[in-house]
Amino acid sequence: MTSPSPDTSVPTHLESDVLVIGAGGAGMYAALEAAKGGASVILADRSLIGRGGATVMAQMTVAAALGEQTPDHWEHHFADTLAAGRGLCDERLAALLCEDGPQRLREMDAWKVGWAREDGHIKQAQAPGHDRPRCAYVDFLSTGPAVSKTLRTQLNNASGIRRIGDLTIVDIALRDGEACGATALHLPTGQAATLAAKAVVIATGGLTGLYRRNSASSNMGGDGYALALRAGAELIDMEFVQFFPIGHLAPRLVGMDPIMWDPFRYKLGGKLLNSEMREFEEDYATRDERSDGTYVLTRDLATYAITKEVEAGRGSPSGGAYLSFQHVPEAEIRKAFGPVVDRLAENGIDLAQRPVEVAPIAHYHMGGIRVDEMMATGVPGLFACGEAVGGANGANRLSGNAITEAFVFGARAGRSAAERAKQGASVWSTEAAKPALDLLRSASKRDAPNPAAVMVKLQAAMADDVGPFRTDAKLRAAISAIAQLKADIGDTPFASAESFDPVLADWLDLRNMLAVAQSVAVPALARTESRGAHQRDDHLGLDDAWSVNQIVALSGSDMTLRKIVATTGKAAA
C-alpha cells in the first residue's frame, strides 16, 4: 500500500496521448484502437477495469448483418434501425453502426469471444424490430461477461495502454476551449490526480442509474454527459430513455441480472399475462408487416402494454405482469436455460410450475453526447463513444444495437483520438485543472443531508415523473424536485473520510446526476408529442412538427435548449 502524500497541494500528475474515461465495451475498444494507432493510452475507470458499466451486464444479443444465419446486408439492418428510431436517428451514426458492425463482430470472433454456433456458422437469433435473424450471442446469458473478458484479454496483450481503476474523473481539463486532460479523484487514497492528454474520450455509458429500477451498474449515473456539458459540448435526444419492458420484478432474484428474461422469451415464446391470467400482447401490438408475426411487440409498445394493464387494475401482485413458461415442456426449458435453471431454483423459481413477475425497468439511453461521424464533440480534443453518444438510435433503440455501438463507436473514437494526438494540438496547463482541484479541496464534513438518501430521492422523482409515461405536470414537478435537491447538496462537496470515501463519491455523483436529470426532464417537457421511448399522456401520438432533435447545452450555469432537423444522409464508413 502506498502511503498518502502529506502534501495534497501537488497532485499526482500523469501524461498520455489519449485518455479514455470508462472501461466498458466502448472504452476498452477505444483504448485498443488508439494504441493500435500509435498513441500512448491511459484507460481510467471508477470501478475495476472491464467490470463496471453496462457491457458486463449485457446478457443478450449483438446485432450485425453477418449473413451467417440468413443472407443479410448492412442496409437492411440500417433500415430497421431507422424504423425503430422513429424518424430521429442521426443517419450518419446509424449507418456507421450497421456498416462496421459485422467487421467488429468478426474481430471479436477471432479474439475467441465464443459466439454461439449452429451447423458451423454463427447463430443469429431474431429479435423484435429486425426483419430477419441478425443477433449473435454467447450462451447462456453470457454475452456481456464474455465480451468484457475478451476485451480485457486484448488489453492485457496490448502494449502502450496503462489501466487505472478506482479513479473518478471530476472534470475535463480545458485550455483555450480545448480538452487537454482531466482532473480525477483517486478513491483509495482520497487524493486528487491530474491527467494530461492530447485527446480525451468519454466512454462512461448511459444514465439508467438515475432511475429507481434499472438494469445497469451503480456507476451509470450519466457522469460522462455532465463532464461533456461542463466542458462545453452539446447533448442530443436526452428525453429518450429506453425502458426494458420485462425486467425481473418478483420473486426476489439475487445473483442475476434483471433483464435476463428476453432471450428465453425469444427462444421459448414466454407469454405475458395479466392478473386474469390472460395474454394481452395482442391488444397492443401493431401488426408489423416486416415481421413474421410471432413476436411483434417492440420494447416501447411492450412497456406501454404492461403499464396500461397495471393502471387498469390488471397488474400482478408486485405491480407488473406475469411472464409464463408453463406451456413449455420442462425438458425444453432445461435445454434453453441450461445451467441457469439451477440458479433460478436457488432463488425458488420453477418456471414449469409458476410464472415470474416482470415490469419495465430503465435500461438504456438513446440520447447522449452529440458527435460527428469521427466521434468528435464540438470541443476540440474531446471525443465520445458507446452509449455515452446520442443520435444513432433516435427515439428508440433496436434490440441488439447497444453492444454493436460500443464496438463500432469505441473503435472509431480510439482511432480519431490517436489521429488528434499525432497532430499534438492540446497542451496541458496546470491552470486547466484548477477549478476541479479547488472543488475537491473545498470538501468538508457535514452531518446532513445524507447523499445516499438524496440519491434515492432523485431516483424516485425520475422514476415517478420522468419515466416512460410523462405529463406536463409530472415533468414540472420533477424539474422543481431536481432544483430542490441541487439546493440541498449545495456547491461544496461533502466528505467523511480520507480513503475510499463513499460520501464524497456520492456527492460528486449527485453533482453530475442532478445536472443530467435536468437535461432529460427539460427537453421531455418541451416535446409535446409521443414518439418512441418518450410518451406523453397529455400529447398522444406523433406530431410531424416534432420530427426534430433537441440539443441541450450549458450557457454559463444555465441550461439551454434548441431544435435541429434530424441529420440525414449516410456517412462513408
Add this chain to the structure above:
Amino acid sequence: MKATLSIQRGAFGETPRQDTFDIPFEHGQSILDGLRAVRRSMDPSLAFRFACINANACKECMMLIDGKVDYACTVRLKEGTTTLAPLPKKALIRDLVTEIAPPGERLVLRP
C-alpha cells in the same frame, strides 16, 4: 423482524472497531441490499465496493461474511446477526474495502 449487521470498520493503520446496525428484515434480500440500506438511512460513510448491484457480474462485493469469503450480492440477509469483515488476504483500504484491483491496474501515487 430485523436483521443485524455487525461490521468491522476502520481505515488501514487504524485499530479496527465493530459497528452494529439493525435494519428491517425483508425476505429475499441480499447482504448488499442490507449494506445499501445502512448507507441510506444510518451511516453514509460506510465503505464497501459494488458496481453491478445484483447480477454477480462485477465481482467487486467480495468480503468475509460470517467468516467465509463470499459475494454480498448473492448471500441472503438473515434474521439475527451477520458478521461482516474485509477480505483477510488483501490490503485493507477502509471498512469493507480492500485493494482487489490487479497490480497492473492501480495508480501508485508518488510517495
